[in-house]
Amino acid sequence: xxxxxxxxxxxxxxxxxxxxxxxxxxxxxxxxxxxxxxxxxxxxxxxxxxxxxxxxxxxxxxxxxxxxxxxxxxxxxxxxxxxxxx
Amino acid sequence: xxxxxxxxxxxxxxxxxxxxxxxxxxxxxxxxxxxxxxxxxxxxxxxxxxxxxxxxxxxxxxxxxxxxxxxxxxxxxxxxxxxxxxxxxxxxxxxxxxxxxxxxxxxxxxxxxxxxxxxxxxxxxxxxxxxxxxxxxxxxxxxxxxxxxxxxxxxxxxxxxxxxxxxxxxxxxxxxxxxxxxxxxxxxxxxxxxxxxxxxxxxxxxxxxxxxxxxxxxxxxxxxxxxxxxxxxxxxxxxxxxxxxxxxxxxxxxxxxxxxxxxxxxxxxxxxxxxxxxxxxxxxxxxxxxxxxxxxxxxxxxxxxxxxxxxxxxxxxxxxxxxxxxxxxxxxxxxxxxxxxxxxxxxxxxxxxxxxxxxxxxxxxxxxxxxxxxxxxxxxxxxxxxxxxxxxxxxxxxxxxxxx
Numbered sequence: 099x100x101x102x103x104x105x106x107x108x109x110x111x112x113x114x115x116x117x118x119x120x121x122x123x124x125x126x127x128x129x130x131x132x133x134x135x136x137x138x139x140x141x142x143x144x145x146x147x148x149x150x151x152x153x154x155x156x157x158x159x160x161x162x163x164x165x166x167x168x169x170x171x172x173x174x175x176x177x178x179x180x181x182x183x184x
Numbered sequence: 185x186x187x188x189x190x191x192x193x194x195x196x197x198x199x200x201x202x203x204x205x206x207x208x209x210x211x212x213x214x215x216x217x218x219x220x221x222x223x224x225x226x227x228x229x230x231x232x233x234x235x236x237x238x239x240x241x242x243x244x245x246x247x248x249x250x251x252x253x254x255x256x257x258x259x260x261x262x263x264x265x266x267x268x269x270x271x272x273x274x275x276x277x278x279x280x281x282x283x284x285x286x287x288x289x290x291x292x293x294x295x296x297x298x299x300x301x302x303x304x305x306x307x308x309x310x311x312x313x314x315x316x317x318x319x320x321x322x323x324x325x326x327x328x329x330x331x332x333x334x335x336x337x338x339x340x341x342x343x344x345x346x347x348x349x350x351x352x353x354x355x356x357x358x359x360x361x362x363x364x365x366x367x368x369x370x371x372x373x374x375x376x377x378x379x380x381x382x383x384x385x386x387x388x389x390x391x392x393x394x395x396x397x398x399x400x401x402x403x404x405x406x407x408x409x410x411x412x413x414x415x416x417x418x419x420x421x422x423x424x425x426x427x428x429x430x431x432x433x434x435x436x437x438x439x440x441x442x443x444x445x446x447x448x449x450x451x452x453x454x455x456x457x458x459x460x461x462x463x464x465x466x467x468x469x470x471x472x473x474x475x476x477x478x479x480x481x482x483x484x485x486x487x488x489x490x491x492x493x494x495x496x497x498x499x500x501x502x503x504x505x506x507x508x509x510x511x512x513x514x515x516x517x518x519x520x521x522x523x524x525x526x527x528x529x530x531x532x533x534x535x536x537x538x539x540x541x542x543x544x545x546x547x548x549x550x551x552x553x554x555x556x557x558x559x560x561x562x563x564x565x566x567x568x569x570x571x572x573x574x575x576x577x578x579x580x581x582x583x584x585x586x587x588x
Contacts, residue, residue: 102391103353103416104291105400105402106391106400106403109398111403115404
């Protein structure tokens with residue numbers, strides 16, 4: 099890789115530069131409690147909540163940093179924050 | 185040897201220093217000007233605002249912003265989009281820009297700003313010294329200091345030309361002493377549009393922010409690559425040493441005026457004592473030198489025009505035959521009791537063959553007048569140091585003991 103002065107590069111470089119490894123806690127859905135209100139999708143600061151065809155959502159663990167905003171805001175407590183363990 | 189200035193007196197008009205700078209900026213054809221007023225810089229952006237209202241700056245956006253932080257942030261976007269970008273500020277305004285200064289330089293955006301140098305608070309003081317820009321010396325901006333209003337006017341297109349060079353792409357601060365130059369009315373030749381169009385071609389950046397061809401600027405750099413970005417910035421600064429000289433010469437060829445490149449010398453040829461300084465104080469020192477030369481005192485002046493990049497080689501060459509060097513600084517690094525020009529000159533002589541005594545004088549803090557007799561006293565001190573060696577290395581010069 100060569101660098102350009104000023105840190106100029108093609109846009110979208112984060113697609114290959116995955117940042118999910120920064121996470122300590124990961125969000126996990128309990129679909130029995132989920133009411134498909136979309137708050138988690140709207141409030142995710144990193145666009146790491148993606149809609150599924152059935153109306154529910156799933157997390158993009160390549161980029162989710164485990165901030166927990168989704169779990170905190172979920173009106174039905176349908177998201178658990180689970181410690182990442184290797 | 186420095187070429188002789190060819191100033192056509194018939195072309196001279198008496199204008200305020202700020203007007204001369206605003207006019208110089210106008211003929212540089214800026215595309216974006218961000219403006220936030222602060223004394224003693226305000227007249228510059230006021231005059232530019234008037235030019236805009238009169239339709240005299242085509243293809244230009246004049247942005248009123250809510251702070252100096254925004255003023256410079258707006259120019260980050262503007263410059264990345266390929267606009268020739270300009271602002272002016274001073275003192276607390278420049279200090280508020282601190283964080284953004286690093287970004288502009290790191291993103292290699294050739295923004296040019298006029299700094300009407302002023303003291304920093306507290307205590308609040310609106311008069312001239314160099315503490316504001318000297319405090320920003322490590323932000324990666326080229327810093328040029330002007331001696332009079334003609335020089336600061338002429339320095340403006342020079343700065344754009346230096347900054348926009350493809351091998352450099354570093355922003356510039358063009359510094360003029362607040363009030364002493366910004367508010368003085370003196371005769372100047374205003375820059376001609378046709379000459380300036382020829383001297384300063386259109387800015388054509390290699391990479392621009394454009395939705396049709398998206399790019400990221402100033403992208404994330406982890407420990408694997410950050411060092412290399414800093415190295416490239418330093419390399420650009422080193423290249424600008426030659427560019428500053430070249431552009432000063434090209435300016436002379438086009439306009440017939442020259443003030444030195446990195447440095448300028450006045451009666452240094454056989455000088456035992458060399459005084460070093462930056463900014464408007466140069467004129468006063470030249471007068472003192474003429475007076476003392478009539479009394480056979482071998483004294484000369486080394487004017488430092490470029491503080492960043494620091495012209496260590498040029499300074500060493502100019503000082504090589506001096507027996508003593510006295511450095512005048514309108515700033516202080518508190519806790520070191522030295523001004524920046526003194527510290528850096530002293531440090532560049534270490535590890536070299538030059539070992540003449542070098543003494544520092546901090547003068548003119550918060551706009552206190554620097555009078556002829558004060559400079560004469562410094563020369564007397566230097567004569568004493570030549571005989572007996574250094575007793576005080578660096579000192580406050582015009583201290584009023586009775587106030588403390």
